[in-house]
Each structure stands twice: as C-alpha cells, then as structure tokens.
Amino acid sequence: MKNPALHLLLLLLCCSHLPAQSNFQTLQSVRKIDIPFEYLNDLIVVKVTFNQVFPLKFIFDTGAEHTILARKEVTDLFGIPYEREFKLLGSDMKTELTAYLVRNIHLRVGNMVIPGQSMLVLDDDYFRFQEITGVEVHGILGADIFRGLIVKINYDRKVITLMKKSSFKGPGKGYDTTGIEVFRNKPYLIAGVSIRRDSVAKVKLLLDTGATLSMMLYTDTDPSLIMPAHTLKGQIGMGLGGYLEGYLGRVHQLEFGGEYFNEVLTNFQEVNEGVDTTLLFGRNGIIGNKILNRFNVILDYTSEKMYLKPSRRFSKKFDYDKSGLIVIAAGTKLNSFVVLDVIAGSPAADAGIQKGDILKRVNLRPSIIFSLADLHRIFSRKEGKKVRIIVVREGKRLKKTLTLRNLI
Numbered sequence: 001m002k003n004p005a006l007h008l009l010l011l012l013l014c015c016s017h018l019p020a021q022s023n024f025q026t027l028q029s030v031r032k033i034d035i036p037f038e039y040l041n042d043l044i045v046v047k048v049t050f051n052q053v054f055p056l057k058f059i060f061d062t063g064a065e066h067t068i069l070a071r072k073e074v075t076d077l078f079g080i081p082y083e084r085e086f087k088l089l090g091s092d093m094k095t096e097l098t099a100y101l102v103r104n105i106h107l108r109v110g111n112m113v114i115p116g117q118s119m120l121v122l123d124d125d126y127f128r129f130q131e132i133t134g135v136e137v138h139g140i141l142g143a144d145i146f147r148g149l150i151v152k153i154n155y156d157r158k159v160i161t162l163m164k165k166s167s168f169k170g171p172g173k174g175y176d177t178t179g180i181e182v183f184r185n186k187p188y189l190i191a192g193v194s195i196r197r198d199s200v201a202k203v204k205l206l207l208d209t210g211a212t213l214s215m216m217l218y219t220d221t222d223p224s225l226i227m228p229a230h231t232l233k234g235q236i237g238m239g240l241g242g243y244l245e246g247y248l249g250r251v252h253q254l255e256f257g258g259e260y261f262n263e264v265l266t267n268f269q270e271v272n273e274g275v276d277t278t279l280l281f282g283r284n285g286i287i288g289n290k291i292l293n294r295f296n297v298i299l300d301y302t303s304e305k306m307y308l309k310p311s312r313r314f315s316k317k318f319d320y321d322k323s324g325l326i327v328i329a330a331g332t333k334l335n336s337f338v339v340l341d342v343i344a345g346s347p348a349a350d351a352g353i354q355k356g357d358i359l360k361r362v363n364l365r366p367s368i369i370f371s372l373a374d375l376h377r378i379f380s381r382k383e384g385k386k387v388r389i390i391v392v393r394e395g396k397r398l399k400k401t402l403t404l405r406n407l408i
Contacts, residue, residue, distance in 0.1 A: 032163040035060075035110035039158055041133045041373050042212035042289045046141065046160070049108040051078055056138040058109075059129075060160060062151070062299065063208030063286065064142035065184050067119040068099070070127050071138045075102055086120060098123040109141065112162065117145070131340075134329035134372025140210060143185035150300055153209065155293040156311055171298050171307035178257035180207070180299070180306045183281055187299055189306065191256035191287070193217070195228055203284035205256075207299070207306070211288030213267050214318055215254065220271040221284045227268050232343055232408055246270065248408060250318070254291075257308050261291065265318040265408070290318070322404035323379035323387065324348040327359065327372070335368045337375060339391070347402040357391040357398075364388065379404065 037060060038045045044060040054074060058067075069075065075082075082100035089096065099120040107114040119139075129137035150168045152161040171177075181188045187207045192200050201224040203217070219225045231249035246269040254261045294314045298307035324346020330336045337359040342348045359367045362378060370378075378387060379402075387402045 031167045033112045035160040040135050051106050059140045061140040061210030063210045066142045069121045069139040070125045131328040147185040153297045165302050174309045175307040194253040206286040208286040213288040214265050214290040216267040217285040329372045351400040361390040
C-alpha cells in the first residue's frame with residue numbers, strides 16, 4: 001500500500017510576514033530541553049498543550065517557516081480573536097488558501113513552555129492529516145519555535161533536544177559536518193544527484209522533517225533533472241491544499257555530507273506552467289524523513305552547519321509498496337480504510353480493486369484491528385507474497401487476492 005507522502009513545504013505568505021519572536025526564554029534556566037516524540041508513518045509527532053488545558057498533536061517540521069494550527073475549531077472554542085487574514089499558496093504553487101493570525105498563545109511542548117506564541121490558523125483543514133497518517137494530528141510546529149537554537153533529532157531514541165548555542169559543546173564522536181544554508185529560518189543543503197549513471201547534477205534541497213518521502217525533485221528547475229525511464233504516475237503526496245500529482249522513480253545515486261545512497265526512491269513534481277519559480281527560493285527539491293531518519297541529525301542554525309551520525313537504518317534499502325494500493329484512513333477512530341487510488345498495471349489493478357472500495361478484511365482479519373502503518377507493512381512484504389482482501393463496493397462484499405511484486 002502506498003501512503004501518499006505528506007509534503008508540508010510550500011507555506012508561502014502572499015502578504016507580509018508574521019512578527020518575529022524569540023523563544024530563548026524557554027531555555028534560560030536549563031542547559032537543554034528534551035522533547036519526546038512519536039514516529040508515525042515517517043512523521044515526527046509531538047504532544048502540545050494549547051493554552052494550558054487542551055492536548056493536541058503537532059508535526060515537528062523543519063521545512064515550515066511558521067507554526068500552524070489546522071483546526072480552527074480549537075481557537076473558536078477558546079474565543080481567541082483573529083487579528084489579520086493571510087493568504088497562503090498551496091503546494092501546487094497556484095491555489096490560494098486563507099489563514100488567520102493569532103497571538104499570545106500559550107504552548108507547552110514536552111518540558112518547553114512557550115508563553116506568547118504567534119501562529120497561523122487555517123480557515124479549513126487543508127492538510128487532512130488524518131487521512132494519510134491514520135493519526136489525529138492538529139497542526140505543525142514550524143521554525144519560529146526553534147530558530148536560532150541547536151536542534152538535535154535522535155530518531156533511534158525518539159527525542160528532540162533543543163539547546164542554545166552557548167550550551168552546545170560540539171556534536172560528539174561519530175558525527176560528520178556539512179554546511180547548510182538557512183533562509184527564512186529553513187535549512188538547505190547542496191547535494192549531488194545522479195538520476196542516471198553518466199551525469200551528476202548539483203541541487204539545492206530543503207531539509208524537511210514534515211515530509212514522509214525520501215526525496216522530491218522539481219523537474220522544471222534544472223535542465224539536468226530529467227525523469228528516469230521507468231516511473232509510476234499518480235498521486236505522489238498530500239500538500240497544503242490537496243493531493244499532488246506527479247511521478248515516482250529511482251535516482252541512481254544521491255550524495256551529501258560525504259554520504260552516498262543508491263537507488264533512492266524519488267518523487268518527481270512538475271512545476272505548473274506559469275508559476276513563479278522564484279517562490280522556490282532557488283531550491284530544486286526536498287529531502288524528507290525516509291533519508292533523514294538514517295542519521296542522528298544536529299542542526300546548528302546560527303553557524304549554518306549540520307552534523308550527521310549514521311544510525312542502524314543507514315544502509316536499509318529504499319523499499320516501495322508492492323500492491324499498487326493508495327489507501328487513506330476514515331471514520332471517527334481512523335480505522336476504516338478507503339482506496340484513494342490504484343496504480344495502473346499493479347497487483348491491485350490486476351485483482352480488480354477500484355477507487356472507493358472499502359477494505360473490510362486483510363488476510364482473514366478485520367481491517368479495524370489494523371492501523372494505516374500496519375497495512376503499509378503488509379503490502380510491502382516480499383515479492384510473491386499473496387494477500388487476501390475483502391472489499392465492500394456499493395454494499396457488496398468482494399473477495400480479492402493480490403500477489404505482491406516490485407513496481408519500481
């Protein structure tokens with residue numbers, strides 16, 4: 001099962017920026033703050049207490065400039081006034097969306113207390129987090145929370161550590177150093193990409209912990225970024241404002257910071273004709289969690305450096321779903337699963353599964369006992385494995401059998 005990659009990077013304000021603020025006061029009395037997180041469907045999810053009483057879950061997102069609440073009913077419940085209206089551009093770089101500025105929000109993230117945070121509140125839940133993660137998520141923590149700090153992400157221990165520059169004594173043993181560029185509070189690096197074996201392109205990539213994919217490249221941003229011969233076409237991810245159309249293929253090699261990755265699963269997005277590509281700020285794509293989670297990562301925003309230490313997942317192959325199903329979560333408990341799309345020519349298409357089918361049983365077990373991540377693991381098993389499914393279509397129960405195979 002292919003989960004649409006969550007792609008939270010184009011949070012571009014069409015008008016003036018939010019007020020700058022510093023959260024250094026949260027670190028005045030301690031050397032560092034540890035924030036535990038859940039790693040769910042390749043997203044870093046942290047617990048947030050809103051205005052001291054309301055428990056929420058936010059995605060920790062280095063690729064977003066601002067903290068954003070996706071659920072306007074939360075601020076409506078508290079009667080919080082909206083000071084200004086902002087227009088945002090969606091991830092397709094043409095859809096205009098509406099958000100509102102709120103100020104002086106009290107947030108608690110782990111042991112970090114932020115007493116006067118400004119944030120954007122979306123007019124509607126444009127992200128639809130629940131559908132693609134199968135988890136109740138209410139917003140994102142953007143760089144305005146942790147800009148200017150040292151940010152350490154330990155994917156093994158599932159802990160984010162924040163500290164001031166003055167408290168940082170170096171990365172420790174086993175870390176390699178690479179330069180980054182910080183622009184509008186977001187980190188970028190220069191990487192070498194070989195889509196084919198005979199050429200290398202230098203690309204600028206956003207480091208985006210709000211993206212569940214390995215890498216995405218914008219094919220229109222450089223003439224050398226030509227898609228590989230074999231790709232899958234379809235919905236490659238969910239962005240601000242809806243699902244994104246594009247292609248999935250493999251890049252022969254990716255290099256950054258002295259590390260090399262082979263046969264990297266890569267999403268390719270074509271920038272819409274007529275779009276102002278200057279809004280990309282010179283970047284050619286993004287690196288997401290499926291690569292970043294192969295390291296322990298330290299981001300030094302003030303010195304524009306990144307420290308990387310390979311983890312136990314470093315050499316793991318870039319596997320892909322072998323069913324051809326794109327499934328989303330639905331229902332109040334997010335344990336009902338609906339087929340959003342079926343990849344043409346895939347085992348799911350061969351079995352006659354259709355868009356809109358509801359999964360009722362998988363391998364003889366009721367689907368309600370599974371999470372979306374469980375289904376992803378089942379449909380990513382080894383080639384040749386048979387998976388028996390019962391779907392409901394227009395009130396009728398239909399039995400289907402998939403024989404998993406490599407698609408890309």
